[in-house]
Amino acid sequence: MRHSMMVVVFVTALMWGCTSAPSPDGMVFYTTVQPEAVHRFYTDTLGFETWQHVGQVRILHRGGFFIGFHESETADTAGLVSIVKEDFNGVDGVYGLLKSRALFEPRVDSTYGIYHFLARDPEHRLLEIQAFLNK
Numbered sequence: 001m002r003h004s005m006m007v008v009v010f011v012t013a014l015m016w017g018c019t020s021a022p023s024p025d026g027m028v029f030y031t032t033v034q035p036e037a038v039h040r041f042y043t044d045t046l047g048f049e050t051w052q053h054v055g056q057v058r059i060l061h062r063g064g065f066f067i068g069f070h071e072s073e074t075a076d077t078a079g080l081v082s083i084v085k086e087d088f089n090g091v092d093g094v095y096g097l098l099k100s101r102a103l104f105e106p107r108v109d110s111t112y113g114i115y116h117f118l119a120r121d122p123e124h125r126l127l128e129i130q131a132f133l134n135k
Contacts, residue, residue, distance in 0.1 A: 024051075027059065027066035030076040030125065037122045038069055045097055046083065075123040082128040086135075088115050094129045101127075108133070 032038050039058055042048040048060040048067070056071035067081065085091050091106050101119040106129075108115050116130035 022061075022064050024061070024064075024066040027068050028079075028081070029068040029070060031072035031074060032069045032123060033072065033075045034122055035069060035071045041122050042067070046094070077123055077125050080126045080128055081121070082130060085129060085131045087131050091115055091117065091129050091131050098127075098129070 035056070035058065039050075039060070042060050043050065046062070048062045050058060051061045051066065052059040057068060059066060059068040061067075062083070065083070083094070085094065088106070095102060095106050095117055098117075098119040101121075103118040103120070106115060106117040110133075113133045114130045115133060116128055119127045119129065121127055
C-alpha cells in the first residue's frame with residue numbers, strides 16, 4: 001500500500017509544473033516522520049533547494065538531482081542517497097559540515113574509482129558524498 005501511495009505522489013508532483021528548477025527526469029521519494037528536521041538538513045546543510053511543497057510532500061533539488069519527502073507515520077531509511085561533487089575539495093568541504101554524522105573520513109576507493117565518505121541524515125538514511133576519479 002505504501003509503495004502505491006508514493007507512485008501517486010510522484011505522478012501528482014510531475015503535474016505541478018514548477019519552473020524554478022530544471023524539470024526532473026525522475027526522483028526518489030522517502031517517507032519521513034521528521035519533515036522539518038529533514039528539510040533543514042538537506043537545504044541548510046547540503047545546499048538543496050525546495051522545488052515544491054504541497055501539503056505533506058516536499059520535493060527538493062540540487063541541480064538535476066531531485067528527492068522527495070512525504071510525511072508519514074514511519075520513515076523509509078533503506079537505500080543510499082549518493083551526492084556527487086566535482087572534486088576532492090568538494091567532498092572534503094561537505095565532510096567538514098557532516099563530520100559528526102560521518103561513518104569514516106573521506107578516502108579513495110580504487111575499486112569503484114571514487115573519493116568518498118558515508119554519513120547519516122537526521123533519520124539515519126545512508127548518504128554517500130563522492131567525486132569520481134576519472135572525471
